[in-house]
Amino acid sequence: MSTYSGPVFDMARSQFETIADHIGIPQHERPRILLPKRAITVACPIHRDDGSIAVFEGYRVQHHLTFGPTKGGTRYAANVDLGEVAALAIWMSWKCALAGLPYGGAKGGIAVDPHSLSRRELEALSRRYMQEMIPFVGPQTDVPAPDMGTNEQVMAWFMDTYSMYQGQAVPEVVTGKPVAVGGTVGRREATGRGVAHLVGRAMERIGLDPRGATAIVQGYGNVGSVSALTLAEMGVRILGVSDHTACYHDPRGLDLAAIERHVAAHGSLAGFSTELAFDPKELLVQPCDVLVPAAVERVIDADVARRLRCRILAEGANGPTTPEADRVLAERDEIFVLPDILCNSGGVIVSYFEWVQDIQRLFWEEDEVKRRANQILDRAFHQVQERVQRERIPQRMAAMAIGVEKVLDGKRRRGLFP
Numbered sequence: 083m084s085t086y087s088g089p090v091f092d093m094a095r096s097q098f099e100t101i102a103d104h105i106g107i108p109q110h111e112r113p114r115i116l117l118p119k120r121a122i123t124v125a126c127p128i129h130r131d132d133g134s135i136a137v138f139e140g141y142r143v144q145h146h147l148t149f150g151p152t153k154g155g156t157r158y159a160a161n162v163d164l165g166e167v168a169a170l171a172i173w174m175s176w177k178c179a180l181a182g183l184p185y186g187g188a189k190g191g192i193a194v195d196p197h198s199l200s201r202r203e204l205e206a207l208s209r210r211y212m213q214e215m216i217p218f219v220g221p222q223t224d225v226p227a228p229d230m231g232t233n234e235q236v237m238a239w240f241m242d243t244y245s246m247y248q249g250q251a252v253p254e255v256v257t258g259k260p261v262a263v264g265g266t267v268g269r270r271e272a273t274g275r276g277v278a279h280l281v282g283r284a285m286e287r288i289g290l291d292p293r294g295a296t297a298i299v300q301g302y303g304n305v306g307s308v309s310a311l312t313l314a315e316m317g318v319r320i321l322g323v324s325d326h327t328a329c330y331h332d333p334r335g336l337d338l339a340a341i342e343r344h345v346a347a348h349g350s351l352a353g354f355s356t357e358l359a360f361d362p363k364e365l366l367v368q369p370c371d372v373l374v375p376a377a378v379e380r381v382i383d384a385d386v387a388r389r390l391r392c393r394i395l396a397e398g399a400n401g402p403t404t405p406e407a408d409r410v411l412a413e414r415d416e417i418f419v420l421p422d423i424l425c426n427s428g429g430v431i432v433s434y435f436e437w438v439q440d441i442q443r444l445f446w447e448e449d450e451v452k453r454r455a456n457q458i459l460d461r462a463f464h465q466v467q468e469r470v471q472r473e474r475i476p477q478r479m480a481a482m483a484i485g486v487e488k489v490l491d492g493k494r495r496r497g498l499f500p
C-alpha cells in the first residue's frame with residue numbers, strides 16, 4: 083500500500099510507467115525515480131475572526147534532491163490532498179529537468195478554500211504554514227512559490243515568517259514575491275507569457291497566423307488571464323473565458339479590457355455579463371485555434387478529447403489531460419499538444435531567475451528576464467520537437483522522456499551508497 087493515492091497521483095504514476103517502458107528503465111530502478119524523497123504533513127491551527135479555532139491540513143512533498151534544492155508552488159484549494167501534491171511535485175521534477183534548471187520538484191498545499199477566509203485569516207494561515215515548514219524548507223533545501231489559490235502577497239508572508247525566524251531578510255527562500263521585497267520583475271506574468279510564447283512557436287510549426295486566430299481560456303487567474311492578454315497582444319481573438327464563478331463565450335470575440343476591469347473591481351468573472359454567459363462544461367469543446375486549460379487537473383478526459391475542436395492544446399494548468407485522453411489525442415493526431423511540463427514552465431524558469439538574483443543581490447531588467455526565459459523555452463521546445471520527429475511519439479511523451487532521462491542519469495551518476 084503506497085502513501086500516495088488518488089486519481090491525480092495515479093495519473094502521474096501512469097504517465098511515468100509509459101515513459102519508463104518507452105525508454106527502458108528496469109523495474110527495479112523505477113521506484114527510486116518515481117517515489118518522492120520526503121513528504122511533510124502539518125496541522126495549521128488559526129484563530130478565526132469569530133474567535134473559534136480552525137485547524138487546516140498542510141502538505142509539502144519534495145520529490146528528488148539529486149541536482150539541488152527542490153522547487154515548486156503552493157496550492158490553496160479545498161480538495162488538496164497528499165496524493166495530488168505528490169503528483170504535482172513529480173511533474174515539477176520533469177519540468178525543471180526539461181528546462182535544465184538545477185532543481186528537483188516539490189509542491190505544497192493547504193486543504194482550504196482561500197475564498198472562505200478573511201484577509202486576516204489568510205495571513206494567519208499562511209504564516210502558520212510557513213512556520214511549520216521552517217525545518218524543512220530553505221534557499222538550499224526547498225524553495226516554495228505560488229500556485230493556484232496563492233499569490234505574491236502570500237509569498238511575502240512566507241518570506242517574512244521565515245526571515246523573522248532567521249533574524250535577517252532571506253528573500254531567496256521563496257519566489258514569486260512582490261518586487262518590493264526581492265521578487266523579480268516579470269515573475270507574476272511569466273507563466274502566461276511563456277504559454278503564449280510557446281503557442282507562437284506551435285503556430286509557426288503548423289503554419290497558423292496569430293493575427294485572426296482564435297482562443298479559449300479556462301481559468302482566469304494568474305496563468306489564464308496573462309495567457310489571454312498576451313495572446314490578444316499577438317493578434318489572437320479570445321472567444322471564451324471561464325473561472326470558478328462564471329463562463330462567457332462570444333464567437334465575435336470578448337472585450338478583454340472590459341473583463342480585466344471587471345475582475346480588478348470584483349475579484350472574479352461573476353457578474354460580467356448575462357448575454358454572454360455560457361455552459362462551462364461545453365466551453366472546452368467550442369471551435370477555436372488555441373485551447374488553454376489554465377485551472378485544475380483532469381478536465382480533458384477521453385470524451386472531451388474526442389470532441390475537442392482546437393488546433394493547439396496549450397496546457398497552462400498542470401495535469402489537465404488524463405492518460406485516456408492522451409490516447410485519444412494520439413489517435414486523432416491532428417491537435418498540436420503543448421504538454422504542461424513544457425507549456426507552463428515559464429513560471430519556474432523565471433522563479434529560478436528570481437532565486438539567482440536574490441542570492442547574488444543583483445537584479446535584472448525586465449528585457450533580460452524575458453530574453454533569457456524565451457531562450458530556455460525555445461531550447462526545450464526544439465528538443466521536444468526533435469524527439470517527436472526522431473521517435474514518432476506524442477509531444478507529452480517526448481517532453482517527459484527528456485525530463486525523466488535527465489533525472490535518471492543524475493541519479494545513476496551520483497550512484498547509490500553501497
Ligand SMILES: NC(=O)C1=CN([C@@H]2O[C@H](COP(=O)(O)OP(=O)(O)OC[C@H]3O[C@@H](n4cnc5c(N)ncnc54)[C@H](O)[C@@H]3O)[C@@H](O)[C@H]2O)C=CC1
Nearest residue numbers: 229230231273301302303304305325326377399400426429
Ligand atoms: N502560478 C504559476 O506560476 C503556475 C501555475 N500553474 C498551473 O496553472 C493553473 C492555474 O494556476 P494559477 O493561475 O496560478 O491559479 P490562480 O489561483 O491564480 O487562478 C486559478 C483560476 O482557475 C479558476 N478555476 C478554478 N477551478 C475552476 C474550474 N473548475 N473551472 C474553471 N475555472 C476554474 C479560478 O477561479 C481562477 O480564476 C494550475 O493548474 C497551476 O498549477 C503552472 C505553472 C506555474
Ligand SMILES: O=C(O)CCC(=O)C(=O)O
Nearest residue numbers: 154155227229429430433
Ligand atoms: O515557480 C515555481 O517555483 C513553481 C511554479 C509551479 O508551481 C509550477 O510550475 O507548477
